Amino acid sequence: MTSLQQRLKLRHISVVLEIARCGSLQKAAEALIVSHSAISKALAEIETIAGAQLFERTSSGMRPTILGEALVRHGYLIASDVQRAEAELDALRGGDMGTLSIGVFFPLNWWEVLADCVSEFRTRSPRIRLNVREDSMESLLERLDQDLVDIVIGRLASGYGGNQHLQVPLRDDHPLFVARQGHPLTQKPVALEDLLGFPWVLPEQPNVIRQQLEFAVRDMGLRFGTDIVSSQSSPLTFRLASKSDALVLASQCIAEELHALYRLQPVLCELPLHLGPLVAVTRSDKTLSKAASTFLEQLKSMIDAR
Numbered sequence: 001m002t003s004l005q006q007r008l009k010l011r012h013i014s015v016v017l018e019i020a021r022c023g024s025l026q027k028a029a030e031a032l033i034v035s036h037s038a039i040s041k042a043l044a045e046i047e048t049i050a051g052a053q054l055f056e057r058t059s060s061g062m063r064p065t066i067l068g069e070a071l072v073r074h075g076y077l078i079a080s081d082v083q084r085a086e087a088e089l090d091a092l093r094g095g096d097m098g099t100l101s102i103g104v105f106f107p108l109n110w111w112e113v114l115a116d117c118v119s120e121f122r123t124r125s126p127r128i129r130l131n132v133r134e135d136s137m138e139s140l141l142e143r144l145d146q147d148l149v150d151i152v153i154g155r156l157a158s159g160y161g162g163n164q165h166l167q168v169p170l171r172d173d174h175p176l177f178v179a180r181q182g183h184p185l186t187q188k189p190v191a192l193e194d195l196l197g198f199p200w201v202l203p204e205q206p207n208v209i210r211q212q213l214e215f216a217v218r219d220m221g222l223r224f225g226t227d228i229v230s231s232q233s234s235p236l237t238f239r240l241a242s243k244s245d246a247l248v249l250a251s252q253c254i255a256e257e258l259h260a261l262y263r264l265q266p267v268l269c270e271l272p273l274h275l276g277p278l279v280a281v282t283r284s285d286k287t288l289s290k291a292a293s294t295f296l297e298q299l300k301s302m303i304d305a306r
Contacts, residue, residue: 007049010082013075015042016054020072023061080147087129100291101131103140105154106203106232107175108278110254110261113306114153117299124298128291136232138206141165144283150292152281153299155251168280168296171303175209175275177247177267178238178258185247186265192216195269199227199246201237209249209273216272238262253278 018028019039029039047054054068064072087099108114122130133140133149140152145164155173177195179186185194196217202210217224231237233250241248242262250258258264280296282288288296 003051004049008046010078012042012046012049013078015039016046016068016071017075017079019043019055019062020064020068023063025062076146076148084147098127098289098291099129099131100289100295101133101149101151102295103143103149103152103154104132104134105137105140105152106134107249107251108153108254109134109233110257111251112254112257113302114299117295117302120302121295121298125291125294136203136207141281144281147283147286150282150289151296153278154281155278156276156281164284166282166284167276168282168300169276170278170280170300171253173278174252175249175271175273176252176255177269177271178241178250178255178264179247179267180242180244181263181265183245183265183267185267185269187268189268192269192272193220193222195247195267196222196225199229199244200225201229201231201240201246201248203232203249204230209275212273213271238264 014032015028018031019025022028022031025039025043026036029036032039034042043055050067050071052067053065054071055062056065057063084099102118104114118130118132121128131149133143135143137152137154137156140149140154143149144152153170156167177185177200179198185198202213205211214224229237229240229246233248237248238258239262240246241264247267248264250264252266255266280299282292
């Protein structure tokens with residue numbers, strides 16, 4: 001057993017993570033409800049155990065060194081495993097049988113097959129505690145890397161993906177703009193430049209789709225529009241489109257739901273985007289739990305049946 005295994009405690013991990021999160025010893029001490037001297041002493045202990053400096057002081061606060069970043073990365077995994085162990089013990093005590101955390105890319109909130117899958121899974125596996133988090137792909141992948149979600153359902157840019165992730169294709173899907181019923185851009189096929197005369201609702205930067213649209217417009221020698229609302233897909237943005245000439249970027253897979261709920265119609269324009277299909281993303285270094293595998297198999301089966 002190494003010195004790190006023998007001497008490093010969970011409280012040490014908590015200290016490292018809070019200092020990295022807060023960027024300040026004082027703020028970390030306040031978060032952990034300990035004194036400044038206590039957290040300074042704890043950091044000194046950890047650096048002695050690790051045999052290296054883990055943080056450096058900069059003008060903007062405490063920043064992890066290369067070795068500190070490694071410990072922070074592993075610390076997130078350790079803290080997550082402890083939380084999962086606690087949740088599983090609580091679940092077993094209460095007659096439950098574990099937890100499954102699913103991350104869903106914002107624009108897929110209205111995807112009927114996904115909602116049906118969640119409902120069916122809860123019916124078939126009532127003793128599994130299911131957590132569903134809706135967020136941007138960037139945030140969800142970060143949480144996946146930190147072992148805070150088991151599966152991310154969403155879309156990645158074409159060619160994206162590293163060795164740390166596994167991707168299971170679910171279905172082809174192409175982003176499109178939607179507009180109110182009777183909007184002039186829904187009457188016949190139009191070109192991208194025809195869309196520039198109307199307000200757009202686009203995801204906040206940084207966002208791959210928005211970047212590709214900006215590049216496409218500039219490559220055509222045109223100026224990207226200034227009448228843009230930056231927002232994730234939401235009932236507010238769709239209601240805005242239903243009552244104005246605004247164009248909202250949405251996913252093809254939810255077009256029918258948007259028409260039924262908000263009377264929105266697809267804009268007949270093929271967008272110059274290079275994106276992969278909808279996928280389920282998991283970690284390559286971790287075997288899926290039985291619950292995660294069951295959910296994923298059920299989702300693929302329901303998609304194939306549509």
